[in-house]
Amino acid sequence: MTNQQLLDELLAIERAGWQALCESTGDRFYGDLMTDDALMVLANGSVMDRSAVTSALGQAPPWKSFELSDERVISAGADAAALVYIGTAHRDGADEPFVGAMSSMYHRVDGTWRLVLYQQTAKAD
Template sequence: MTVSETLLALEERLWQANREGDGRFYAEYLRDDAYAVSKYGRMDKAQAVPTISANHNPYLKSDLTEQRVIEIDADSAVVTYRVDVVALVNGNELELPSYASTVWNRVDGEWRVVFHQQTAL
């Protein structure tokens, strides 16, 4: 697999783990110093893993489009895309489209998330 194919597959898997409340996947694929920023605020790995596991407002759908991978060097890349999320919030389905970017870094041969940012549309 190319770097682009690998990272796009991992990005899809992160969203799948989010839908399924699979915090273990996030625990494995986020670097210890990983950080995220969205309209809900800032979150580090220590906050993200239990939040994903709790799955209080489950994502029912997360469709990624307009994907692009920018390789910075052999061990760093940015994945950017549009994500159309449908979440269940207080029993209601809400559409939450965003543009998102994830910075990936290869550590000991394995790709890990360094930073993730979402901009709500």
């Protein structure tokens, strides 16, 4: 698989996740995508396991829209890769969008990419 193919494949998963967050189905999407021991490290400093993520997303207001930019992929072997990008997301009622540097570490299990670690850092103005 070429670097571009890997980037395209992981970006499709990442965009599907953001779309699920816009449709208020992120709890189910990430419950299926994350490995049992996966973690999310959020911009507010919290570290959440899979159970906490699905619980929080089940109660979270939806995002209105999102954009991904400056996408990059780093291969970590035949069955692992990290996707890094800038995410910009808008919510109804919010004056400013959330803009952050995001990284998602994926591991391919039985031919399917699974999320093992997600990290976000709020981007300074």
